Amino acid sequence: MRRSTICFWLLLLAYGSSAQDSLWLARTTGQLPFMEYGIGDDRLGGAKMGFLDSNVLVKIVDSFKTDYKVRLSSQHYAYIAKTSLILLAKQANGSVAHNPHLSGNIKVYGDTASDYVVLNLDDRYPYRGMQLTDPSRVAVDIYGIAGNTNWITQLHTAKEIRNTWYEQPEDDVFRLYIQLKHPQHWGYAISYDSLGRHLTIRIRRQPAVLDIRRLRIAIDAGHGGNNSGADGVTSKVLEKDYTLLIAEQLRKTLKTAGVKQIFMTRTKDTSLSMPERIEMLKKFDPHLLVSIHLNSAGNDTVQGTSTYYRYIGFRPLSMAILEKMLTLGLKEYGNVGSFNFSLSGPTDYPNALVEVAFLSNREDEKKILSPKFHKAVAQKIYLGIVDWLNQQKPKP
Numbered sequence: 001m002r003r004s005t006i007c008f009w010l011l012l013l014a015y016g017s018s019a020q021d022s023l024w025l026a027r028t029t030g031q032l033p034f035m036e037y038g039i040g041d042d043r044l045g046g047a048k049m050g051f052l053d054s055n056v057l058v059k060i061v062d063s064f065k066t067d068y069k070v071r072l073s074s075q076h077y078a079y080i081a082k083t084s085l086i087l088l089a090k091q092a093n094g095s096v097a098h099n100p101h102l103s104g105n106i107k108v109y110g111d112t113a114s115d116y117v118v119l120n121l122d123d124r125y126p127y128r129g130m131q132l133t134d135p136s137r138v139a140v141d142i143y144g145i146a147g148n149t150n151w152i153t154q155l156h157t158a159k160e161i162r163n164t165w166y167e168q169p170e171d172d173v174f175r176l177y178i179q180l181k182h183p184q185h186w187g188y189a190i191s192y193d194s195l196g197r198h199l200t201i202r203i204r205r206q207p208a209v210l211d212i213r214r215l216r217i218a219i220d221a222g223h224g225g226n227n228s229g230a231d232g233v234t235s236k237v238l239e240k241d242y243t244l245l246i247a248e249q250l251r252k253t254l255k256t257a258g259v260k261q262i263f264m265t266r267t268k269d270t271s272l273s274m275p276e277r278i279e280m281l282k283k284f285d286p287h288l289l290v291s292i293h294l295n296s297a298g299n300d301t302v303q304g305t306s307t308y309y310r311y312i313g314f315r316p317l318s319m320a321i322l323e324k325m326l327t328l329g330l331k332e333y334g335n336v337g338s339f340n341f342s343l344s345g346p347t348d349y350p351n352a353l354v355e356v357a358f359l360s361n362r363e364d365e366k367k368i369l370s371p372k373f374h375k376a377v378a379q380k381i382y383l384g385i386v387d388w389l390n391q392q393k394p395k396p
């Protein structure tokens with residue numbers, strides 16, 4: 001890795017430091033590689049464009065401290081952590097590198113659990129998925145590709161996908177549209193098959209019965225172990241202990257309500273990294289995830305409850321929970337979108353982060369310390385989920 005990096009710079013020197021002339025090919029590697037829009041940074045890291053599968057082919061055009069700048073298409077660039085890329089010992093010829101590859105046929109079908117859109121390509125190219133609403137669609141940009149798809153087979157086994165088509169918004173950006181039958185997004189996942197030539201978009205169907213008891217629900221108690229989170233302004237209690245108490249209460253409430261499949265990312269004071277949590281959640285394959293945190297601000301007058309989402313298609317769940325949380329008499333801190341929280345990153349299932357109240361505010365803290373309040377919060381989150389499910393039912 002280190003040796004390749006040095007070679008990269010020698011090469012740049014040799015070619016008069018014009019990065020554009022000397023595209024280096026690389027492939028993604030490691031756990032959850034992702035693309036960023038820029039090298040901007042905040043408390044939770046830079047704004048993410050999306051995750052990539054492993055072994056995806058990218059073209060490096062520049063090198064920064066911890067990131068490579070990669071060229072996705074003639075007008076699009078992204079930044080990827082150096083630790084997520086393996087440089088190939090091969091330099092792409094400029095003209096070859098700029099020639100788009102061609103898309104092949106598309107097949108749309110379903111199995112017992114999900115629908116699939118499979119696009120034939122000749123390698124693993126970078127992509128970016130987006131949720132669109134009203135009407136609900138998943139759009140996938142595939143970079144460095146020119147449309148040569150003249151055949152989209154659509155089978156009856158696909159239950160959630162209404163239509164699939166593509167556009168070529170730019171010479172080397174191929175955009176696939178997947179229109180859904182239901183307004184609510186239930187999640188999607190993009191990956192390549194083992195040959196690396198079939199880009200597969202798996203679309204999660206809306207459950208046939210919208211009954212909370214039939215859903216697999218995941219609960220994440222924020223922080224834990226060596227990561228204690230915020231602390232109480234007067235009590236000095238730790239966020240990690242109280243997120244666990246509320247999460248445990250939510251588990252009990254759901255169980256009492258008849259939910260059979262509940263998964264908690266932690267049930268003890270465990271240290272867990274975000275990628276570890278994401279991998280655990282992937283295995284459980286939930287219908288939805290609720291993350292529990294307690295907020296904190298430098299200014300102790302800031303207070304109230306808030307919910308967070310990353311992708312627009314998952315906003316309704318976070319809104320429904322917030323509506324119920326507000327009936328607890330907490331002030332409104334708001335519903336926050338495009339939020340760069342790691343567990344809001346996966347597109348596979350609807351998810352909401354609940355920042356119950358502020359540990360840094362005396363009035364909120366008093367509530368947070370009370371076991372009665374934990375029960376009330378759990379009940380409101382439960383009712384929020386039920387409300388959200390009811391919103392998905394067809395109106396008579």
Ligand SMILES: [Zn+2]
Nearest residue numbers: 222229293294
């Ligand atoms: Zn937290």
